[in-house]
Amino acid sequence: MHRNKLRGLLAALAGITLYLVLLLILGIPDRITRGNHAQLAIQQLDRMRPPMIRIQRLKGATAPSPELQRLDEAAADLREQIAHYQALARYDTQLIALTEQFAAASETWLADEQASWQRRAELEGETAGMIVVKEIQRLHQQAVASFLIALEVLARGEQPMHADIEAGRLASQSFRFLTAGLVLFLLTLLFLYQRASQRELQAAYSKLQATRRQLAEREEYLSRTLDSIGDAVITTNTEGRITRMNPVAERLTGWTADEALGKPLTEVFRIRNAHTREEVENPVNKVLQNGNIVGLANHTVLLSRNGDEFQIADSGAPICDNNGEILGVILVFRDVTDEYRLQEQIRLHRDELEARVAERTADLEQSNRELESFSYAVSHDLRAPLRAINGFSQILLDDNLAQLDATGQDYLRRVAAAARYMGELIDAMLVLSRVSRQEIRRQPVDLSQYAREIAEEFQQQDPERKVEWCITEGVEVEGDPELLRVVLVNLLGNAWKYSRDRRNDCRIEFGIIERDGLRTCYVRDNGCGFDPTYADKLFTAFQRLHGREYEGTGVGLATVFRIIRRHHGEIYGESQPGKGATFYFTLANARNGG
Known part of the structure; x- marks a missing residue:
């Protein structure tokens, strides 16, 4: 249907275009317009006749003064009509010149008429002599001559106007003929379009009927769907x-x-x-x-x-x-009645749970206070006998060593070493207890700077030892500065301790990588390593995977583990015996980009 409509519109547009082209080629609009203007100008000529006739009728009057006034009125009327005539004649340059000549001749005629009647008015009531009479006759004859000249010019102007009127009439006939042809052409197109449209409408109606059936089926389906919704x-x-x-x-x-x-x-x-x-x-x-x-x-x-x-x-x-x-x-x-009933039950259980949590929190706070008291007792009460053991052992070693045989001296040295080790265990336990209870103060921490400081401290303790330190710059995290320093002290300390056998090619690294979308810090060494079979015991307090050849209490990694977990992070180690070890740890908010 759209294709037939487009074809019909194109055909109609072509017919209208041909129609307009013929109108322009034949100059029909211009000829009709000139004919209309000429018709209006001829009609204006008819309007000029009454004032001219009134002026001519003044010739036989006997009372000059009133007739002079009538002459002025008729002359004014005639001038106004001549101005209208000139305006209507502007459609043709030839007519413009003729109307101007006619206006000039009319003015000459009116001037002569006014001069003649003015002279008569001057002699009103007096006996005119022969000379005066001849003068008046001369003025009258001059006015008549001027009038005839004006009429001649006017007649010359009527000829082109009549020609324009005739040309306009013929153009109007041509316009009606062409218009009738166009209308007939458009009616034929309309008839053909309607015939084609009827056929398309019949096909569209059949399609509409099928669509209605489909819509009815869809409506039935949607209705059943709506009724099936829970x-x-x-x-x-x-x-x-x-x-x-x-x-x-x-x-x-x-x-x-x-x-x-x-x-x-x-x-x-x-x-x-x-x-x-x-x-x-x-x-x-x-x-x-x-x-x-x-x-x-x-x-x-x-x-x-x-x-x-x-x-x-x-x-x-x-x-x-x-x-x-x-x-x-x-x-x-x-x-949602049942849901609200269930929510109310959940709310009651939540309130009960919150009460229990508050109770347990109070118990935990009491336990913490008792633990602090215990820590104080350990720190002070247990250190007193240890100091006594250490002191008396050292006195015996200094003053009475000669009175003991080799076995006794060995036993005494073992007692002193055991007392010192016991002191180290107490210190480690106190540190482990403190990091478990200490409040976390979160702030930006530069771990790279901490690693450099700790490396310098270790190097100052053993200046003769050659270690290659590889510390990545700009490793910044958020956490407790004091506790995170404890983490690096323990991890770097273990790397320093368990790689001491490599005197010439010892290497310790600290850096950061991305693992599973997390920013992960690591400490790596090329020391003795450990058996991965026992990796699950690394972070258990007092569990050591190496013998007494390496000093330590077995509490360092347990302390690190508790600090990392308090920062909501993870820590784990990877190693093979003799191939060094790597410890990885993450902190909260360590996702890449966040």
Whole structure:
């Protein structure tokens, strides 16, 4: 249909174009216009005759003074008509020259007439002599001659105007002929288009019938789908009147779909606040006002027609056409009475749990205070006998060493070493206890700077030892500065300790990499390493994977583990015996880019 319409429009456009081209080639609009202007000019000539006739009729008058006044009035009228005639004749340059000549001749004629009548008025009441009479006759003859000249010029101007009128008449006939041909051509096109359109309309009607059947089937499908939805559904028009309900909505409201059809939503869908029992604003009104999806506030109940109440949750959304115009509102709601009952039970359990947590927190705080007291006792009470053992052992070694045999001297040295080791264990236990209880003060920390400082401290303790330190610059994290320094002291200290056998090619690294999307710090050495089979015991207090050839208490990595976990991070180690070890750790907020 669109193709035939386009063809018809193109054919009509071609016919109209040919029609306009012929009009322009034949000059029909211009000829008609000139003919119309000439017709108006001829009509204006007819309007000039009355004042000219009035002037000519003044010749036989006997009272010059009144006739002179009439002459002036008629002359003024004639000048006005001549001005109109000149304006109408401007469509032709030849006529412009002729009208100007006619205006000049008319002025000469009027001047002669006025001079003749002025002379008569001067002699009014006096006896005119022969000379005066001859003068008056001369003036009159001069006026007549001027009048004839004006008429001659006027007649010459009428000839081109009549020619233009005739040409305009012929052009009008041609215009009517061409217009009739165009109209006939367009009517023929219209007839052909209608015939083609009828055939297309018949085909479109058949297609429309098929589409209607499909729409009816789709409507039936959508209706069944709506009836199968587990939530209640109500649709309204823009006036808030119900247009459809599904069975779930019928059950909750107590209204059948036929009964509710056309009724205001507020009459069928009555909602109240569960606590205050006050009416809740109709959600459909909100949707119609702002055109957005809205939902009901919590604790809203639906009052059924039979008096039942249902705790509901709902949302309303606008139904819009392709242009965004609201056609109605769809309201979807469901019975959440059981959910609210379950939420209330959860709330009660939560309150009970919070009370228990508060109780346990108080117990934990009491335990912490008792632990602090125990730590104080360990720090002071246990150190006293150790100092005595150390002191007396040292006195015996200094003053009575000669009185003991080799076995006794060995036993005494072992007692002194055991006392010192016991002191180190007490110090390690106190550190482990402190890092477990110390409050975390989070702030930016430059781990690279800490690593350099710790490396310098180790190097100063053993200046003769050759170690290649590889420390990555700019490793910045967020955490507790004091505790994170303890982490690096222990990890770098272990790397320093377990790589001491490599005197010439010892290498210790600290840096950062990305693993599984996390920024992960690491400490790596090329020392003796450890058996990965026992890696799960690395971070357990007092568990050591090496013998007494390496000093230590077995608490360092346990302390590191607790510090990292308090920062909500992870730590783990990788190694092979004789190939060094690498310890990796992450901290909270260590995701790449964040």
